[in-house]
Amino acid sequence: MPMQELNTLLTIALPKGKLFEPAKTLLEQCGYGYPELSDQARTLIFEDQERQRKYIICRPTDIPTYVEHGAADLGIVGKDSIWEANKNVYELVDLKFGYCRFAAAAPRAALAADGSFPWRQGLRIATKFPAVAQEYIRQKGLQAEIIKLHGNIELAPLVGLADLVIDIVSSGRTLKENDLVPLEFMGEATARLIVNRASYRLKSREINELVGKIKRVLETEGGELS
Amino acid sequence: MNRDFLHIPPGMRDWLPGEAWRKRKLVNRLLKAISLWGYEEINTPLLEYYQVLLPGENLWEPDHLYKLTDRDGRILALRSEMTTPIARVVSSKLPERYPWRLMYGGEVFRYEAIQAGKLREFCQVGVELIGEKGPEADSEVLAIAIEALQAAGLKNFTISLGHTGVVKRILESFAADKTQFNQVRSLLLEKDFVGLGSCLLDAGMNREKVEELLGILTRQFTAAEVEQLPAGGSVAALEGLVDWPELAGVFAELQQTLKYLKQAGYERYIQVDLSTLRRQDYYTGMVFEIYTPGIGYTIGGGGRYDELLRYFGKDSAAVGFALGVERILISLLQDPEAAGTLDSPNQAPPVLVAGVDYAKVLERAQQYRRNGQRTLVQAAVDLTRPAAEERAQAQGAVLDWLEGEGSAAEEGDSTAEKGGNDADAGA
Numbered sequence: 294m295p296m297q298e299l300n301t302l303l304t305i306a307l308p309k310g311k312l313f314e315p316a317k318t319l320l321e322q323c324g325y326g327y328p329e330l331s332d333q334a335r336t337l338i339f340e341d342q343e344r345q346r347k348y349i350i351c352r353p354t355d356i357p358t359y360v361e362h363g364a365a366d367l368g369i370v371g372k373d374s375i376w377e378a379n380k381n382v383y384e385l386v387d388l389k390f391g392y393c394r395f396a397a398a399a400p401r402a403a404l405a406a407d408g409s410f411p412w413r414q415g416l417r418i419a420t421k422f423p424a425v426a427q428e429y430i431r432q433k434g435l436q437a438e439i440i441k442l443h444g445n446i447e448l449a450p451l452v453g454l455a456d457l458v459i460d461i462v463s464s465g466r467t468l469k470e471n472d473l474v475p476l477e478f479m480g481e482a483t484a485r486l487i488v489n490r491a492s493y494r495l496k497s498r499e500i501n502e503l504v505g506k507i508k509r510v511l512e513t514e515g516g517e518l519s
Numbered sequence: 520m521n522r523d524f525l526h527i528p529p530g531m532r533d534w535l536p537g538e539a540w541r542k543r544k545l546v547n548r549l550l551k552a553i554s555l556w557g558y559e560e561i562n563t564p565l566l567e568y569y570q571v572l573l574p575g576e577n578l579w580e581p582d583h584l585y586k587l588t589d590r591d592g593r594i595l596a597l598r599s600e601m602t603t604p605i606a607r608v609v610s611s612k613l614p615e616r617y618p619w620r621l622m623y624g625g626e627v628f629r630y631e632a633i634q635a636g637k638l639r640e641f642c643q644v645g646v647e648l649i650g651e652k653g654p655e656a657d658s659e660v661l662a663i664a665i666e667a668l669q670a671a672g673l674k675n676f677t678i679s680l681g682h683t684g685v686v687k688r689i690l691e692s693f694a695a696d697k698t699q700f701n702q703v704r705s706l707l708l709e710k711d712f713v714g715l716g717s718c719l720l721d722a723g724m725n726r727e728k729v730e731e732l733l734g735i736l737t738r739q740f741t742a743a744e745v746e747q748l749p750a751g752g753s754v755a756a757l758e759g760l761v762d763w764p765e766l767a768g769v770f771a772e773l774q775q776t777l778k779y780l781k782q783a784g785y786e787r788y789i790q791v792d793l794s795t796l797r798r799q800d801y802y803t804g805m806v807f808e809i810y811t812p813g814i815g816y817t818i819g820g821g822g823r824y825d826e827l828l829r830y831f832g833k834d835s836a837a838v839g840f841a842l843g844v845e846r847i848l849i850s851l852l853q854d855p856e857a858a859g860t861l862d863s864p865n866q867a868p869p870v871l872v873a874g875v876d877y878a879k880v881l882e883r884a885q886q887y888r889r890n891g892q893r894t895l896v897q898a899a900v901d902l903t904r905p906a907a908e909e910r911a912q913a914q915g916a917v918l919d920w921l922e923g924e925g926s927a928a929e930e931g932d933s934t935a936e937k938g939g940n941d942a943d944a945g946a
Contacts, residue, residue, distance in 0.1 A: 363815020379632070381816075383710030385737065485713060490817070491810040493710070494679045494790060497739040504737070 303346050303499045306365035308353035312484055315390040316369040323506035357382055357487065366492035367500065372482035373461050377422045383493050386486040386507055392463065395425060395479035399457040400450045401472050410476050419449030420459040429459060429479055447471040530639025541861040545671055545848055546624045549644040552670035556663050558622040558646055563604040569594040574801050574830050575603040579701050583629045597628035602839055605647050610831030617650025617835060638845060645841035652836035654775035657805045657823060664809065664819065664840050665785050671847055672857035676811040678788050681795025682773060683802050688765040689732065708796045712737060736794040742777045742786035745770060776805060801827040811850045818846045869893035871914060873907040874921030883921060
């Protein structure tokens with residue numbers, strides 16, 4: 294990659310999926326809109342040559358990696374993905390949208406008569422977030438077998454793959470429909486603006502400009518301190 | 520046959536011909552620039568007792584050391600940075616004839632979660648200035664870092680300058696216990712400003728003050744801005760920032776350091792960022808990190824560590840830095856011009872002495888080497904001149920072909936001599 298390009302283009306990574314639209318809207322409100330931007334298009338890179346900006350669209354879980362390595366200067370991603378990725382990135386602003394929380398949930402049939410869950414050693418836990426699950430179970434003083442899945446976690450206990458699940462929950466409907474009972478809630482997550490540690494220094498003017506605009510938009514929407 | 524054992528452990532790498540040469544050349548350039556400041560090279564073992572290396576690790580998280588046990592059952596570890604071993608040597612083996620100006624270039628090992636682009640064995644070049652304190656010494660090591668990077672051929676880099684006093688003063692401004700202190704330090708190290716904000720609110724700091732503080736911490740000051748601050752360095756003089764008297768002392772100290780750097784014309788490389796912190800726990804004053812476009816990580820960093828030597832029983836101020844050789848190399852190779860200077864060998868191409876009479880070949884080759892000419896030899900009964908020419912070309916060498924006994928051409932008919940390199944005069 295030519296040095297020139299690395300120097301001038303401000304690259305922003307946006308997540309595919311449910312955070313995409315609110316992220317796009319926020320950028321538009323800040324004057325960082327780009328009409329063609331979409332997570333449904335075939336192309337994953339959008340270049341706004343006129344304003345020296347580049348947008349890349351990727352899986353939410355990969356965004357911390359792109360930003361850590363400097364392939365993107367900035368990224369918008371859920372705190373849940375940041376926790377799991379455990380990457381060396383700077384977290385500048387809480388964007389307030391995309392609220393969800395981690396929950397441990399078990400099948401109703403596995404609960405004791407008083408509704409409690411019989412925690413024990415050697416549980417099998419299905420999750421998309423093995424690092425978060427490992428930390429949670431460590432704090433409980435237990436050992437467990439963590440089974441990494443890539444989607445539809447609620448299926449695992451129904452077919453005997455796991456005793457319980459650890460997953461992100463927003464409304465709780467999926468759990469209910471599969472007769473899973475939330476046992477405990479862990480950290481709460483919202484979308485965050487993250488930045489590469491070198492870009493934070495080398496492109497501080499451009500980055501501070503965007504951060505300032507985002508904070509103003511959030512304030513007018515009655516957001517809290519970010 | 521199962522050849523799985525041909526792999527090398529994760530995070531290690533082989534340096535192939537060409538690569539190894541470029542790396543050595545870069546290390547030599549850096550050390551040469553540093554030695555102009557009167558620094559002397561020091562070497563310490565790769566393996567140390569585990570306890571010796573502990574101050575170089577963060578104490579609130581698992582260490583990143585490669586460990587093994589010796590036959591007496593004592594725990595050994597591979598060094599993960601050079602500052603701590605050098606502090607051990609200075610405390611235990613060098614006379615108290617301060618200041619000591621020491622430099623090093625060597626491999627260190629860090630057993631971190633493996634990620635693409637992160638080596639577990641890497642090379643660091645750095646300096647330690649032991650027994651000097653104040654902005655004079657601080658600016659000396661900063662200037663050395665700048666000159667070393669310039670000598671390496673790096674054109675564009677930024678030094679992000681901070682001070683460990685920032686966290687300390689902030690926390691002193693309201694009663695904070697050790698747990699809170701570590702939490703704030705760790706949030707600031709990860710630059711989790713969202714988390715830092717809520718942590719300070721929880722600790723009882725009022726909302727207005729938290730927002731002001733985050734404003735100061737997320738701002739990059741140019742050297743000129745810091746310079747303009749009035750004596751005492753009140754931040755209130757900077758537009759948009761409310762007074763923060765706790766930080767005045769830190770600014771005053773940085774102001775002095777910047778003044779000396781300006782004299783050398785180096786202030787353009789500096790950016791003051793009070794959120795700058797280093798992974799190691801031992802820093803006690805000015806700290807810095809170095810960044811270059813195109814590399815997403817720091818390429819070096821350092822700072823003042825006035826209390827580390829106390830761990831080894833001595834009491835002496837100290838300041839230093841380390842540069843990451845592999846990362847600087849990646850950056851230089853992105854710039855065709857800088858890459859060219861690393862590629863071109865400093866020396867004439869080697870001579871390939873070839874012929875059917877191996878005794879004569881060896882004799883001629885020895886003459887060349889005595890004159891400082893790199894020389895390869897090739898002998899085979901059935902070797903023909905065209906075949907030898909082909910070999911010479913493949914090796915980038917100039918051919919000196921020795922005809923066999925009784926053949927028409929004797930000494931003097933050598934391509935090498937026509938090639939006109941330095942060694943010819945004595946050949």
